[in-house]
Amino acid sequence: xxxxxxxxxxxxxxxxxxxxxxxxxxxxxxxxxxxxxxxxxxxxxxxxxxxxxxxxxxxxxxxxxxxxxxxxxxxxxxxxxxxxxxxxxxxxxxxxxxxxxxxxxxxxxxxxxxxxxxxxxxxxxxxxxxxxxxxxxxxxxxxxxxxxxxxxxxxxxxxxxxxxxxxxxxxxxxxxxxxxxxxxxxxxxxxxxxxxxxxxxxxx
Amino acid sequence: xxxxxxxxxxxxxxxxxxxxxxxxxxxxxxxxxxxxxxxxxxxxxxxxxxxxxxxxxxxxxxxxxxxxxxxxxxxxxxxxxxxxxxxxxxxxxxxxxxxxxxxxxxxxxxxxxxxxxxxxxxxxxxxxxxxxxxxxxxxxxxxxxxxxxxxxxxxxxxxxxxxxxxxxxxxxxxxxxxxxxxxxxxxxxxxxxxxxxxxxxxxxxxxxxxxxxxxxxxxxxxxxxxxxxxxxxxxxxxxxxxxxxxxxxxxxxxxxxxxxxxxxxxxxxxxxxxxxxxxxxxxxxxxxxxxxxxxxxxxxxxxxxxxxxxxxxxxxxxxxxxxxxxxxxxxxxxxxxxxxxxxxxxx
Numbered sequence: 001x002x003x004x005x006x007x008x009x010x011x012x013x014x015x016x017x018x019x020x021x022x023x024x025x026x027x028x029x030x031x032x033x034x035x036x037x038x039x040x041x042x043x044x045x046x047x048x049x050x051x052x053x054x055x056x057x058x059x060x061x062x063x064x065x066x067x068x069x070x071x072x073x074x075x076x077x078x079x080x081x082x083x084x085x086x087x088x089x090x091x092x093x094x095x096x097x098x099x100x101x102x103x104x105x106x107x108x109x110x111x112x113x114x115x116x117x118x119x120x121x122x123x124x125x126x127x128x129x130x131x132x133x134x135x136x137x138x139x140x141x142x143x144x145x146x147x148x149x150x151x152x153x154x155x156x157x158x159x160x161x162x163x164x165x166x167x168x169x170x171x172x173x174x175x176x177x178x179x180x181x182x183x184x185x186x187x188x189x190x191x192x193x194x195x196x197x198x199x200x201x202x203x204x
Numbered sequence: 205x206x207x208x209x210x211x212x213x214x215x216x217x218x219x220x221x222x223x224x225x226x227x228x229x230x231x232x233x234x235x236x237x238x239x240x241x242x243x244x245x246x247x248x249x250x251x252x253x254x255x256x257x258x259x260x261x262x263x264x265x266x267x268x269x270x271x272x273x274x275x276x277x278x279x280x281x282x283x284x285x286x287x288x289x290x291x292x293x294x295x296x297x298x299x300x301x302x303x304x305x306x307x308x309x310x311x312x313x314x315x316x317x318x319x320x321x322x323x324x325x326x327x328x329x330x331x332x333x334x335x336x337x338x339x340x341x342x343x344x345x346x347x348x349x350x351x352x353x354x355x356x357x358x359x360x361x362x363x364x365x366x367x368x369x370x371x372x373x374x375x376x377x378x379x380x381x382x383x384x385x386x387x388x389x390x391x392x393x394x395x396x397x398x399x400x401x402x403x404x405x406x407x408x409x410x411x412x413x414x415x416x417x418x419x420x421x422x423x424x425x426x427x428x429x430x431x432x433x434x435x436x437x438x439x440x441x442x443x444x445x446x447x448x449x450x451x452x453x454x455x456x457x458x459x460x461x462x463x464x465x466x467x468x469x470x471x472x473x474x475x476x477x478x479x480x481x482x483x484x485x486x487x488x489x490x491x492x493x494x495x496x497x498x499x500x501x502x503x504x505x506x507x508x509x510x511x512x513x514x515x516x517x518x519x520x521x522x523x524x525x526x527x528x529x530x531x532x533x534x535x536x537x538x539x540x541x542x543x544x545x546x547x548x549x550x551x
Contacts, residue, residue, distance in 0.1 A: 042282040044254045048296060097283055097340045159222045159285060160300030 009190070012128055016188035019121050020181050026114045027177035033107045034170045040104050041163045049168040056081045058175035063182075071183040072126050078176050079119040085169045086112040092162055115173070118180070125187070215241045216248075216290050216298035224304040224390040227338070230275045235290030235299060237268040245270040247293045252303075253286050277305045279338030306338030308392030312367070312385040315399045318406050318500050321436040322492070325375055325403065327358070328368040329385050329396065341389040345369040350380040350400065377403055378493075405497035409434040412446075412485045412502075417510035424477035424513040430469040431485050431505070442492040446485055448472070449504065453480040478514035482507040 038045045056078040060066075066074075090108045097105075157165060216237045225231060235250070237243045245264040250257040250272045263271045270290070280286045285302030292298055310332025317327040327345055345358035358369035375381075381403070385396040412431040420426040433444055444466055449458040464470050475481060484507050490499030 040282060041284050042253050042287050098342050158300070159302040160287060160289075163284065163287070163302070164297070164300070 008128060012125065013188050015121065015125050015128065016184045019118070019125070019184045020188070022114065022118050022121060023177045023180040023184065026111070026118060027174060027181070029107070029111055029114065030170055030174040030177060033104075033111055034167075034174065036104055036107060037166060037170060041166070043163060043167055047164070047167065049164050049171070052165045052168040054081060054085060055165075055169055055172050056176070058172060058179045060179070063179075068187050069126075069129060071187060072122055072129065075176075075180055075183060076119060076122045076126065079115050079122065082115050082169070082173050082176070083112065083119060086115060086173075089166050089169060092166075096159070111173075214238065214299060215243070215292075218288065218290055218299045218301040220301065222285065222302045222304070224306075224339075225277055226391065227279050227305055227307055228276055229305075230273065231277065231303070232271055232273050233288060233301065234265060234269055234271040236266070237298065239268070241298075243292055243298075244268055248298070249291050249293070251287075251289045251291060253281055277303070279307070279336070280305045283338070283340045304339055304390050306389065306391060307336075309337055309341045309387035309389050309394045311394045312343065312387050312396040315383060315385060315396060317383060317399070317401055318408050319375070319403045320407075321409055321434070322377060322403055322407050322440065323375075323436075324373065325371040325381075325406075326364050326368060327371075327383060327385075328364055331367055331387065332394070337389055337391075339389040339391065341387055343367060343369075344386045344388070345383065346386060347371065347381050347383045349376060350382050353381075375403055402495070404492045404495045406500060407437075407442075407489055407492050407495075408500035409437055409487055409489050409502050411505040412487055413505065415483065415485050415505045415508045417481070417483045417508045419510070419513055420471060422513055424515055425473060425475045427472045427475060427481060427483070427510055427512060428469065429472060429483055429485065429508075433468055434487055434489060434502070437489055437492075440492055441494075442489045445488045445490065445499075446470075447488075447501070448483060448485050450481050450483045452476065453482065453509075458484075475512050477512050480509055480511045482509050484508070 034045075037043075058078070060074070086108060090105065090112060093105055093108060216235050219234050219236070220231075223231065233250075235248055237245075237248070245266065245268055248270045249259070250262070250270075252274070257272055257274075261273050263273070265271050272288075274288075280303065285304050287300055288303050289300040290298045312329045312331055314330040315327055316329075317325055319325050325347075329343075329345075331341070331343070343361070345361075346355050347358065348355050356371075358371050360370040360372065362368060363370035379402070380400055382398045382400055384398045387394045387396075412434070415429065415431045418428050418430075420428050427450075429448055431446070437444075446464040446467070448461040448464055448470055450461075450472060451458045461470065461472070472481070472483070484504040486504045487502045488499040489502075490497065492499075
């Protein structure tokens with residue numbers, strides 16, 4: 001229990017708790033946005049959309065065998081991808097419908113902020129974990145480059161394909177929000193003395 | 205089978221892709237399955253906005269090409285376009301095309317503008333006589349100084365309603381402006397008539413913020429109202445006229461006193477004794493630097509409440525209607541006669 005009571009353990013628990021709240025709110029907002037999106041785009045809510053390029057899948061095998069670091073890195077990669085995808089959706093929305101569809105645009109912009117905040121939260125957790133972990137700085141550099149460059153250019157989709165991709169993005173983000181809550185709950189559990197999964201790497 | 209992402213081969217292609225059409229027009233669309241997919245024309249069907257289109261409107265144009273004929277199209281159900289989708293027999297989406305069916309925009313009308321304290325300009329307009337185009341229609345307000353100015357485009361839309369725009373700064377005084385609105389959508393462009401105005405002719409101001417309402421001694425049917433002239437215009441040469449409106453607490457009906465003129469105080473008379481009144485004042489700055497226009501009324505100030513004094517005995521019923529013994533003294537209750545008090549406007 002000594003480890004659990006240490007300042008870093010307490011901070012980790014606190015970050016996980018706040019992250020769980022953020023993910024829960026994000027999940028509720030994505031579901032509301034999905035309803036609005038389906039209505040505005042005239043889509044069938046049950047339309048089947050196959051995996052879309054660039055959209056990270058929440059589905060994972062052997063989830064309970066993952067280490068804390070793996071969980072955080074996969075979450076971070078996913079939310080960085082969603083950040084770029086939502087920014088692209090917002091841009092397309094503005095191109096197509098201008099500022100007139102302010103309701104949906106505002107909701108998309110708000111979700112983009114939530115995703116960005118959550119990604120930042122995950123970075124904080126990773127920083128907390130990875131004192132001495134190689135690769136963290138490289139990852140930050142990569143992230144900075146990504147932010148400077150913006151989302152990677154992708155071939156122009158037809159308008160209908162854009163609609164379906166938006167549906168796919170929001171659906172998968174809703175799934176990720178659930179997965180993230182579960183991941184953070186795992187991370188919030190006290191680490192075993194060995195530092196093995198499911199907790200974070202052991203502090204030196 | 206599902207629609208694949210763009211990095212893969214699309215299972216089918218619809219032609220035309222994302223067309224724009226006038227209401228009432230007809231369309232023949234084709235769905236051609238890629239040779240890589242083992243689907244025949246008879247394995248396909250069409251939906252429009254999720255509703256299956258009747259097989260009678262289909263034609264087989266080749267072993268793997270199915271067309272659908274759509275006649276007399278209605279305006280698009282959503283501005284993001286109607287969804288015309290080609291499905292495989294199991295319901296999977298093979299391809300889709302967005303149909304934009306609507307009307308070209310009409311000429312925007314009824315452009316009206318106002319300037320708050322000569323610092324900015326807000327304009328609103330109506331989208332034309334019919335309004336609905338079924339397509340996303342973009343409105344751009346443009347303005348220029350008459351004679352020698354260059355076109356400027358307003359940037360802050362929807363600030364005073366759906367069809368409005370706000371120009372916050374960089375406006376010149378003592379020069380006329382030309383203002384117009386351009387409406388555009390996928391089917392065309394329409395430009396309003398040009399409105400000519402001088403900022404000085406369309407000035408309004410903030411509502412008076414320091415409205416004080418007080419009793420006039422013991423006069424139970426009167427209240428005194430005082431306020432200040434708009435501070436934002438203190439450096440400008442202008443005249444102001446004011447209006448007051450007031451109501452009793454339990455009524456939603458306002459009485460307006462519109463002959464206040466340029467005074468900054470007024471006495472309301474003929475009020476009901478012992479009654480709470482709400483009072484509001486508004487200002488109309490006009491004749492700014494000699495402008496001949498009527499000026500524009502400000503919003504009403506926030507309501508200020510005050511009560512008139514209770515009736516003096518001379519206005520009460522002659523006989524007490526209740527009497528309570530209170531120790532060695534008696535408390536007598538008189539009712540006032542409401543018919544004696546009829547509110548009068550005027551200062």
